[in-house]
Amino acid sequence: MTTDTDVRPESREPGPSGQDSGQDSGQDAALSSATRGGESKRSIEQIALLLFITIPFVALVAAVPLAWGRGMSWLDLGLMVGMYFLGCHGITIGFHRHFTHGSFKAKRPLKIALAIAGSMAVEGPIVRWVADHRRHHKFSDAEGDPHSPWRYGETLPALMKGLWWAHMGWLFDEEQTPQQKYAPDLIKDPAIRRVSRDFWLWTLISLLIPPVVGGLVTMSWYGAFTAFFWGSLVRVALLHHVTWSINSICHATGKRPFKSRDRSGNVWWLAVLSCGESWHNLHHADPTSARHGVLRGQVDSSARIIRWCEQLGWASDVRWPSADRIAARRKENISEAA
Template structure:
């Protein structure tokens, strides 16, 4: 485990002076067609999410539909948390090429944007977290209740419609220079299509009916995407507005326990901002972190290596002073 500063404030830049190839459709400017497409991918799944309860009440939901929803939800979620976030953004571990490719594709199937753009945005977020320059801080407009409500909306959804995008050649040059990752990033539309069509294809083949195809698309594609989107966006909004802060960080990131299972461990957000390259975010007893568990399995299989697991001393060094004293008192009582 390294002991150097772990926030990627200054991502590696090319040193040969050559221009980097484009890694995403639209580059650093989000065009009108992209904004319209983004709006559709937000509104349509969200409407399906709202219709989910009456749909289940009126026509029911099959175990196949629920199975497809859960499987593709956690496939995409772990693709984001393990792949886009802990591996590609922060380098919490190294991966052999087959795992690296699989994580890039799984993350793309979460329908949260191309790999390079996602990583660039998140690295910029860490550089300016909850300060001017942060792409999605809920404290953007101030600390009054009306300002925070406006900021929560911005952090959750609004920031994605900003035409000015994070400069990818500055914040993600390492990925742009990787031909395989650049190709997968540019294939975002393809992996989105695969992600949306696989559930109804499976549903139709299993049930041999158009109704089975429709319900699989409704639950396994639309509802799944909407749920995953809002859980992911909640890390930007809710986890930077509320939650416990046992660790020292230069922002307002908090731990929100009730999001931990659905976020695959990402909602232990205060520890993440205190120690960004840590492969484990839920470091205390009882803090569920399925992403860390899978990384451990990948390591045991030899697919992942140089994993940055946090030591107890490293964790304690990042605690707030009051938390360290409280922990020592508890240990003293137990010893007595």
Template sequence: MSTSPDVIEEASPAPSATPLASATLGGEQKRSIEQITLLLFITVPFLALVAAVPLVWGWGVSWLDLGLLIFFYFLGCHGITIGFHRYFTHGSFKARRPLRIALAIAGSMAVEGPLVRWVADHRKHHRFSDAEGDPHSPWRFGETVPALMKGLWWAHIGWMFDEEQTPQDKYAPDLISDPAIRAVSRQFVLWTVTSLLLPPLVGGLVTMSWWGAFTAFFWGSLVRVALLHHVTWSINSICHAVGKRPFKSRDRSGNVWWLAVLSCGESWHNLHHADPTSARHGVMRGQIDSSARIIRWFEQLGWAHDVRWPSQSRIDSRRKASDSRGAERAADAA
């Protein structure tokens, strides 16, 4: 069963966005006020979190807490990247029924909203990417520095409080027609509570103390969810403002390498918008994409099939002309 009708995924290009200004080419220039501001915007909260760990080590954080944070972080992250995004939104592969349900639940445990709404919003984003109608483009308010800062806030968090709702029956009819998936989506509160209570349950049972349960809840539930949310939202904001763009896309999506591990491969965003149904986003040498690796394991186990792996010719066809010439020269030299 296909999960992403071609009429949704391969929509006609939307009207062009506002012409690019020379100062806001999003990654082509080595230094700019926008890039410096963006770097601070994403790194300062992360550095503060990292600094907090040694400060409270031995008092409010333990190896168990960090283990729970990491395990549940990547469980939810891959539930979003493999399940909500590559499978349910774009139909990058087909899955056996048990895997389909498991991916729906794992993605719901990331606490990023009900499955059907998440998919509908993201399909609408692709249809109008960085143009009028895009739910969360950072270029919504213009290209000046103040407008971009306002747009980044909008793309990162603000758009979720907008009264406008994406019509789910228009953008996700395939999911609505599946009773099991519709049920998982409606049970979002249940999966949220489960996601938040599992770490303190494990922490309390392992340490046999309420303090162990409390610290596990703080790090394995609260900090983990907050970190995952900001990384996911950064794909909407940061990866549509800066980054390298070796592939042809009708928007401003860019590859941001320093988010690759935490985003489970989602920050190779330029290729994704150039080829949305591709099961692998990190297609160039050295581009880490843990989501693609796990999809490969699913395929080898027989849980997934008809995976849309990008062929070399397909990748080359989506390269910009200048980048294609560089790749050919590199191949000749080798």
């Protein structure tokens, strides 16, 4: 497999170092099992995951004829957009930039709020999500990466199979990432462990908010139904596929102006829907950077919200990319190859 120049940027990521290996194994097992999404095969969570993928996807397919026949109200649209970006920023700012990479420090209330907001995206318990992503960075686009699109080779049929695997197939792999190895810091935190263990509760709340609001505002069961359809099912399906596209599309195509040891690329048309995550080449060149869209015109709403939190005193030690740091990661001859 041919990869970009190997650049290992500074990192203060906890987890993949294999620390705490001397802890009592019984305690480790108890802590890990307390987070849900653990390492047991064929767990009930796999079944739930299948339902949360297939049912919202069917709803997304049905969205077009439903909108054409009856339309959707402004309330439905507002609930869908509002809940989408709440969950999306919970993933991008919370699960990803804060908990996985330590791009900034958050005061306790913000930290817990981000953990809950990310959980409401219905992408799995926070401990498992972070462990998977840290493992991804350790082996990015190489053997050991849980979701590389280059897993099966570089021919077109192999890439098509790999894109499916990277997009969602890997979610059903029975080989689970060791949480104690890759996310020991989160397992040690009682509040975060509780948020992770209660993933089912945040999922339920996330799915119920739209129909409750829709029903109360319209005072009708139909209003509750359409709000549930758009604000819950369609919203979850869209957010899932945008997030998975970072794993698949952004590792198979896109511009690569920065040096990285994998095939991560920048995909501009996903920038708004992914809240800035699709500026993926810079992220893999400098994983702890709090801003991914560092070039002119690169929209990164997650970075903007982190800046607001910093100005309010809720976030500190933010790792903003300096001009020198960005320049050090630029390729000498910028490749525009997709």
